[in-house]
Amino acid sequence: MRAIIVLAFFGAVTGFVPQRTRKVHKLSNNVRLQVSPDGLDALRYAAAGAICASASHTGSVPIDVIKTKIQLEPARFAGKGTLQVAAVLVQEEGPLSLTTGALPTLVGYAIQGSFKYGLFEVLKPPLYNSVVYEDGGKLAVLLLAGICAELVASTALCPLETARIASVRDGGTEKETKGLLEALSLMNLESAFSGLPAILLKMVPYTAAQLSTYELATSSLYATWPTIATEQPLLVLPATAACAAGAAVVSSLLSQPGDTLLSEVNSGRESQGEETSAGLLSLAQSLGPAGLMRGTQARLVQMLAIVVTQLLVYDSVKAFVGLPVTGSIH
Secondary structure, three states: OOOHHHHHHHHHHHHHHHOOOOOOEEEOOOEEEOOOOOHHHHHOOOOEEEEEEEEHHOOOHHHHHHHHHHHHOOOOOOOOOHHHHHHHHHHHHHHHHOOOOOOHHHHHHHHHHHHHHHHHHHHHHHHHHOOOOOOOOHHHHHHHHHHHHHHHHHHHHHHHHHHHHHHHHHOOHHHHOOOHHHHHHHHOHHHOOOOHHHHHHHHHHHHHOOOHHHHHHHHHHHHOOOOOOHHOOOHHHHHHHHHHHHHHHHHHHHHHHHHHHHHHHHEEEOOOOOOHHHHHHHHHHHHHHHEEEEEEEEHHHHHHHHHHHHHHHHHHHHHHHOOOOOOOOO
16 A cells, blocks of 8 residues: 555656656757656656665665664674674574564665655756756756655655664564564654654765766766667676666765664664754764764675665666666766
């Protein structure tokens, strides 16, 4: 039902943007007017986003558990690397501890991915037509579209991300085994969205950096080598994977402080009001630069796995349903 509501939302949104009833035409010698996707294409973008986000994030749950444990229990895992932390968790909490939070991750990122990618693709053309002139502005458009899309996507994700972090914190026992719906029912509105400012600090720079970096990199790839798909088809996958890896590194580093703050807000150790903007600033000051970057190594491994998988799956699904792959239209 949630998936149907999400997809219906994009159908409604695209009713207010120009339909694809004419070809793209020139604004000037160098700039072309971009036409927004019609309702069916917007649904395809949303579905592709749901598939790639849920698959990539759920597949990396073990790494996410390790990263979250490092952030929540720094004293326990001080001086230990990713593999050492994994070994401790398996020995002390059992192998299934590494799958803790898989259900809220699967559901949450299916919803988040549909909004993230669907809105991003819907917003790009009208923003491009409003902002881009002959002297450029593409980066500003991509960043703005990513920011707006993620503001909506993160709001939808927040309760499920709160449930995921809580399940990792509590060892994935009673709250998770009783089922996701019951876990969510235990939250009130305030607790469900208590981490929203922190999740926005994490996800907005992550999405804006990820999508803009990948699109600029792939656009440069196809502009420099327009015949790569026909002349060297075996190089397309490694070339686009390299673009995705670059996007992963940039987005991971830029969003690391927000990720640490989000884990702290949901750790159960925070003081009252710490989830507010002022509280987050105070928390960031108390953690310091080193504390905010805690867990960077584990998260960078996680983000490389997530982002590369996500972007390649996204382009694969788009190609399968007849949509252009990222960067192929410029």
